[in-house]
Amino acid sequence: MTKLLLDYVKDAKTIGISGHIHPDGDCIGSVLSCYMYLKNALPLATIHAYAESVSNSFTMLSRVEELDTSYSFPEEPYDVFISLDCGSIDRLGRCQDEFLRAKRTVSFDHHITNTNFADENIVNAAASSTSEVLFDHMERELIDLPIAEALYLGIMHDTGVFKYSCTSEKTMCTVGYLMSKGIDTASLVDKSFYMKSFIQLKTLGCALSKAELGLGGKMIYTILTQEDIAKIGARMTDTEGIVSELRTTEGVEAAVFIREEAPGIYKFSLRSNGLVDVSTISSSFGGGGHKMAAGFTAEGSLDEIFTQVSAMIMLQI
Ligand code: 5GP
Ligand code: MN
Numbered sequence: 001m002t003k004l005l006l007d008y009v010k011d012a013k014t015i016g017i018s019g020h021i022h023p024d025g026d027c028i029g030s031v032l033s034c035y036m037y038l039k040n041a042l043p044l045a046t047i048h049a050y051a052e053s054v055s056n057s058f059t060m061l062s063r064v065e066e067l068d069t070s071y072s073f074p075e076e077p078y079d080v081f082i083s084l085d086c087g088s089i090d091r092l093g094r095c096q097d098e099f100l101r102a103k104r105t106v107s108f109d110h111h112i113t114n115t116n117f118a119d120e121n122i123v124n125a126a127a128s129s130t131s132e133v134l135f136d137h138m139e140r141e142l143i144d145l146p147i148a149e150a151l152y153l154g155i156m157h158d159t160g161v162f163k164y165s166c167t168s169e170k171t172m173c174t175v176g177y178l179m180s181k182g183i184d185t186a187s188l189v190d191k192s193f194y195m196k197s198f199i200q201l202k203t204l205g206c207a208l209s210k211a212e213l214g215l216g217g218k219m220i221y222t223i224l225t226q227e228d229i230a231k232i233g234a235r236m237t238d239t240e241g242i243v244s245e246l247r248t249t250e251g252v253e254a255a256v257f258i259r260e261e262a263p264g265i266y267k268f269s270l271r272s273n274g275l276v277d278v279s280t281i282s283s284s285f286g287g288g289g290h291k292m293a294a295g296f297t298a299e300g301s302l303d304e305i306f307t308q309v310s311a312m313i314m315l316q317i
Contacts (some may be wrong), residue, residue: 005034005137006041006122008106012079016102017049019084019130021093022267024240024256027051028058028067029154030084030108030130033138033147036063043144049290056191060155061144065222077101081259083118087111089287098173108133110158111301113279113288125290128166129158133186135174151193160244161193164272166293200241203234207242209255211249214310218317220246221256221306223259226263236261247271254278254313258306268309269295277293281309 009015017034018022019290028051035049051067058064071094081102086092092099097110098104099118107118112125127133135143143151156174159167162175179185179264196204203224211222224239232238232242239259248253255271268285272277278294285305287296298305 002071002137002236003122004139005037005140007041007132008082008122009038009045009138012042012045012104013045014076014078014080015048016078016081016082016098017047017084017096018092018095018099019030019051020086020091021052021237022224023053023055024132024153025157026087026129027057027085028054028061028064029150029152029157030134031067032061032064033131033150033154034082034084034108034134035066036144036147036150037138037142040144040147044274048078053237055240056197057195057240058153060188061150071095073098077103080104080106082135083107083109085109085111087113088115089117094214107282108137110290111288112290113294120226126168128164128168128171129155131158132171132174133154135137135178140177142188144180144182145181145183147229149183149188150179152178152183152185153188156193161189166290199232199234200238201230203238204230204242204245206232207239208245211246213252215253216316217251218253219256219310220249220252221258221310221312222246223258223260223302227246227260228292243269243271247273253317256306256309258302261297265297265299266305267295267297268305269293270309281305281312284312285309 019031038047081099105118106120108122110127114123124133131151207222243257254276255267259267272278277291280290282294284294285296285298
């Protein structure tokens with residue numbers, strides 16, 4: 001029988017929850033659904049959820065304002081700390097030490113590169129998203145509308161609105177069940193996925209106008225420098241989705257989006273259309289992810305790092 005989410009936090013009086021740095025939809029969706037689920041089920045427990053930031057694409061979710069973005073930690077270590085959507089412990093960012101200090105640790109994830117860093121690791125690389133993994137460990141009758149919306153949003157983001165190859169029959173059964181809780185799916189998908197702020201639109205436009213083809217048209221790449229981002233007045237979270245736009249270019253096997261985080265520090269986001277395994281490329285730079293979507297952060301000469309990435313893509317096409 002499947003061990004349920006509540007079994008993993010048995011007897012815990014204090015519970016900490018966190019996802020990864022630069023939180024995406026699956027991260028926020030899984031953190032919030034886990035938080036609301038445990039809050040409802042364990043009214044006497046102290047439950048605290050952390051997030052580095054919350055993009056405008058997720059602010060329609062219930063209780064999103066309760067996520068602690070200023071990282072206040074209790075004096076006593078947590079009885080249980082739950083990591084969500086993190087393939088490795090460093091992905092927890094400012095929660096890493098608090099996680100290590102906790103009496104028991106649990107990790108729910110779906111990254112093939114997961115390093116099993118917790119006491120209990122629930123990793124399903126066949127699942128579309130951590131939200132889908134979490135759903136499998138929730139009792140159906142304890143899933144109310146706000147929890148269903150958060151899970152739905154998480155699955156929707158990691159599947160690119162149910163179109164990436166990680167979308168399985170089971171994924172669709174899961175979202176079908178979540179819909180039955182009364183989600184206004186048309187409004188949720190529009191507000192969270194397609195609606196952009198004007199700044200996000202300009203950021204996408206800038207990145208697309210600088211895009212170049214390489215490897216005989218099989219690789220597309222672009223970069224946003226700190227100067228570009230400052231000129232537009234964008235925030236880091238405003239660059240989400242750019243790499244997906246690159247990936248849909250005809251003839252392309254791999255898309256590379258580079259964001260300059262600080263002088264000499266570059267965040268690479270990689271996407272594949274099937275032939276290239278971008279997770280192994282990212283892992284070799286200390287990052288991780290999935291076969292079709294992965295990333296890493298590297299320091300040094302951009303030319304050198306990019307040349308290496310490009311050579312690794314070339315070997316696979
Ligand atoms: P994105 O390119 O959207 O930031 O990330 C794509 C996928 O790769 C996500 O599943 C994300 O968790 C993973 N990923 C991105 N950057 C890193 C990284 O620096 N380290 C690890 N382990 N995974 C990453
Ligand atoms: Mn995920």
